[in-house]
Amino acid sequence: MPRTSETTAELASVVVENVHKDFKLRHTHSIKETVVAAVRRKPLTTDFHALDGVSFTINEGEAVALLGFNGSGKSTTLKMISGVLTPDRGTVRTRGRVAGLIEVGAGFHPDLSGRENIYLNAAILGMSKKETEERFEEIVAFSEIEQFIDTEVKHYSSGMFLRLAFSVAIHTEVDVLLIDEILSVGDEPFQKKCLARIRELHEAGKTLVVVSHDLDMVSTLCQRGILLSGGKIAFDGDSKQAVAQMRA
Template sequence: MRKATEDVVRPEIVRISNVSKRFVMRKDNSLKERLVTMGRMGRRHREDFWALKDLDISIEAGTTVGLIGHNGSGKSTLLKIIGGIIDPTSGAVERRGRIAALLELGAGFHPDLTGRENVYLNASILGLSRATTEERFQDILDFASIGDFIDTQVKFYSSGMYVRLAFAVAVHTDPDLLLVDEVLAVGDEAFQRKCLDKIRAFQKEGRTIILVTHALGQVTELCSRAILLNKGQVEYDGDPRKAVSAFRDILEDRRLSDVAAVQAHSSKPSIPSGQVLGATVHSVDLQVRDGVHPGDDLQIDIRLEHPEGLTEWVCAIQIDNAMGQVVYGTTTKRLGIELPVLSGELDVQFILRDVPFGAGKYFVNVSLMDMEGIHLHDLPQACSFDVPDYPLAVGTVHARPEFSFSA
């Protein structure tokens, strides 16, 4: 199996052909219920859930692939099928080389064995001889940094200690293919940096890595390719930044659907103290929902309502990035604006000049408050906008970089 690229011919290390995976969800909760509903009647008490549907994916050696998608999209299921942990319901998976997998916390170590014993056990499962494991044991111990706990039973480890040792074993077995499923989020920041440095070293050595993570910054920084899964199918396969942007659009659509569903079933009466009816955001002179570029003037249009008339009030905006961090906020009170009486519906507008936002998705939150700062009504994530990728830098702040040096 070989696939040609523009510059080099890379062998395929994984070939996924027409793979589907079905799980059966049972609705009878007890053994008694299952016995009563055995046979034909039992079909009423179970439901098929297709975690993956007809996937065709090939992964070339030496690439770093990020699997992204919302919870339940099939990422972890696909990674387990690639690793041979579970079998597909239909289709076939071909793989080559030694595989090391960190698929979930709690998998791979025997809780009643010590860390040292588990190192030798896992290394042997991954194909290392005892002599080779002994040669690498000190490197494994140094990387894990768990000290004397290496001779303690694993069941007494914290989640962080467990991940440290599991990752240390996996990366010191010379894998051709490394599978990582979100476990790096458990370690502390120093250990995460150590893991990322090891992954970068693997990339330089030409190893293949498949990474499942919700840290989208890691996807754009580390991966040469990203596969976006949605409801068990490939939504996008290609450039990591485009995949992340498409994923954020899916998340936003889901959020809006959830909000609409809650509002449709809500029995709460309208808020008599006033409310934020809605908001839109776009660059000045551009269409609503078009991308916002650094240096643009950003326009936020807001519609407010008060049934009786509010004489003293404040309108506030707050812009958050995709991680929920506040990147900007202001109010009409800070700006020293004298507002008219809010009676019935009223449209107001903020314009932010020469915005410096870095690449990513941003959410605008709107609040109606009284002069004392008490919130009368909030509309979280009232609208959102995207800032396209900037190839020279990353982060939430845009700045054009320059560099010089002198001997």
């Protein structure tokens, strides 16, 4: 099994061991281009090594930033931890309930209302119907979209998607919270509100794994930074040092 769930009372919340992940990049986008490339004996695909032997352990209660430029492998790593992707080689182990804010509106059905999608998304994140009912009013209040809660979400803006998705995720009984650039969407007051809530979760002992290009934010929110480059770990240590290396 490439990805397993850890149930023992170890301190580690996330263990990534020698993980490799490759993707095939297509060079043709139509039948005509494929035929022409084949006649000219040009390669139709190229292997892209997104992760090349990545290993690290994140302990319970840590706040860790995954850093790197586009194509470095940070979002792929986060998707491995969430279970959206599985490694080609190596293992990923997690302990406790993992909730991911990886894509705005992921898990939402466009033809359902915000109210219905709260129950749907909460169920995907592992909440029972009873848990969702108990927290429903709090979820809606935090999202600040009460007047649109019975509107189909296909009419929502990206900011409204964010508010609802974030609100559901942070009201889940989560042990590990994964965040990928989602705080870049939405207005500044709501971003500050989200950051305050994330800090509360961290202070309560939750494990945070954050991907963001906002280097100032991650250097204050996270104590540790893992800098990826070309699918390999280039630095693993203090977040401010990781940010300094990236900027250099």
